[in-house]
Amino acid sequence: MVLHISSALTASALHPLLCFCFHNTYPEMENASGLHRQLASMKKNLFDQGYLDEQFYQLEELQDESSPNFVEEVVTLFFRDSSRSMANIDEALQQCPRDFHRLDKFLHRLKGSASSIGAAKMKNECTRLREFCSEENLDGCLRSFQKVKNDHTILRQKLENYLQLLRQVGPVDRASRSGS
Amino acid sequence: MSSPRGPKACGGGAVDRQIHVLAVDDSSVDRAVIARLLRSSKYRVTTVDSGKKALELLGLESSELREIPVVIMSSENVPNRINRCLEEGAEDFLLKPVRPSDVARLCNRMR
Numbered sequence: 001m002v003l004h005i006s007s008a009l010t011a012s013a014l015h016p017l018l019c020f021c022f023h024n025t026y027p028e029m030e031n032a033s034g035l036h037r038q039l040a041s042m043k044k045n046l047f048d049q050g051y052l053d054e055q056f057y058q059l060e061e062l063q064d065e066s067s068p069n070f071v072e073e074v075v076t077l078f079f080r081d082s083s084r085s086m087a088n089i090d091e092a093l094q095q096c097p098r099d100f101h102r103l104d105k106f107l108h109r110l111k112g113s114a115s116s117i118g119a120a121k122m123k124n125e126c127t128r129l130r131e132f133c134s135e136e137n138l139d140g141c142l143r144s145f146q147k148v149k150n151d152h153t154i155l156r157q158k159l160e161n162y163l164q165l166l167r168q169v170g171p172v173d174r175a176s177r178s179g180s
Numbered sequence: 181m182s183s184p185r186g187p188k189a190c191g192g193g194a195v196d197r198q199i200h201v202l203a204v205d206d207s208s209v210d211r212a213v214i215a216r217l218l219r220s221s222k223y224r225v226t227t228v229d230s231g232k233k234a235l236e237l238l239g240l241e242s243s244e245l246r247e248i249p250v251v252i253m254s255s256e257n258v259p260n261r262i263n264r265c266l267e268e269g270a271e272d273f274l275l276k277p278v279r280p281s282d283v284a285r286l287c288n289r290m291r
Contacts, residue, residue: 055277062216070216077208087186112255113209118278 003058035169042162050069050153055118072163078117079156085110093141110148121151124171187205199290200224204234205253208275216255217283251286 046052063070085106092103111126125148132140201223204222211227218225238245245246252265257278262273272289274282 012238049282058277059213060280062213062220064220067220069215070212074212077212081208108255109207112276113207115255116207116213119278 032169035165039162039165041159046158046162049118051121051151051158052117053120053123055115057118059117069079071166075159075163078113078119081113082110082122082152085113086152089145093138093145097180098136099137100133103141104133119151119155122148122155125151155170161167198222198224202230202234202237204231208232210253210278214278217278217280219279221283221287222282249290286288 010021043052046056059074088106089103089110092099092106107126107130110124111130114122114126125144129141129144129148132144187231201218202209203218203225205214205227206229208229211229215225215227219231220258226237235245238248240248244285246277249271250269251272251274252270253274253276254263265273272286274286
């Protein structure tokens with residue numbers, strides 16, 4: 001009998017579903033796995049639609065017990081930083097005469113932080129915007145910047161939803177987080 | 181070099197051989213990322229947001245400053261600028277976004 005119980009415990013340690021079955025919390029497990037699926041699907045969308053790239057995985061990999069909110073912290077820093085950059089860019093584009101050199105500095109900053117969190121769409125549009133800037137093509141800059149602003153707004157919403165769900169799910173094991 | 185940025189590794193004291201890195205970057209996002217990367221490799225990390233603050237923090241003579249290994253981090257992949265950094269004495273040049281493999285490579289060199 002003792003052997004039987006201990007082997008069941010060993011099995012449950014290896015298989016989370018089994019564990020919950022034995023401990024009679026199957027409904028909770030089902031809900032948790034539903035959230036996991038939702039989370040995975042949300043993330044897959046973000047990647048498939050090109051909003052995020054590999055760098056975001058890198059950030060998730062850096063999150064662990066010693067740094068349990070790392071992703072959320074970095075994302076928060078990014079939106080604070082990028083909002084400021086974008087206000088500066090807005091102002092620089094209104095300014096007369098335009099200082100394209102100054103504008104490029106702000107763009108470099110915005111592109112850099114987008115790249116650091118894996119915000120692929122924003123990063124790519126910033127690259128295009130910098131090209132217009134280097135050509136001193138104001139019209140191109142304005143059109144491209146509008147796209148950057150849209151990408152920023154959408155990404156912010158999607159990441160807020162993602163992080164909210166991540167918080168609900170709680171400590172997620174690495175196996176279910178990595179990959180798409 | 182147009183801007184003094186990049187992590188610097190200081191030799192640890194006699195008792196504590198842990199390397200202490202001073203990470204300098206004006207981007208809060210990049211500071212957070214590089215600090216996390218280095219800390220997960222067991223480095224002790226201090227971050228500052230400017231070269232000026234870095235020099236104030238270090239408060240060293242130029243002869244001592246020269247002893248500190250410097251690694252440059254930049255998002256710009258400009259070969260002649262990278263070469264210049266290395267020629268001017270940088271230990272290494274990391275292209276952003278910095279990955280764990282970049283830090284691992286550094287760890288091996290700094291042993």
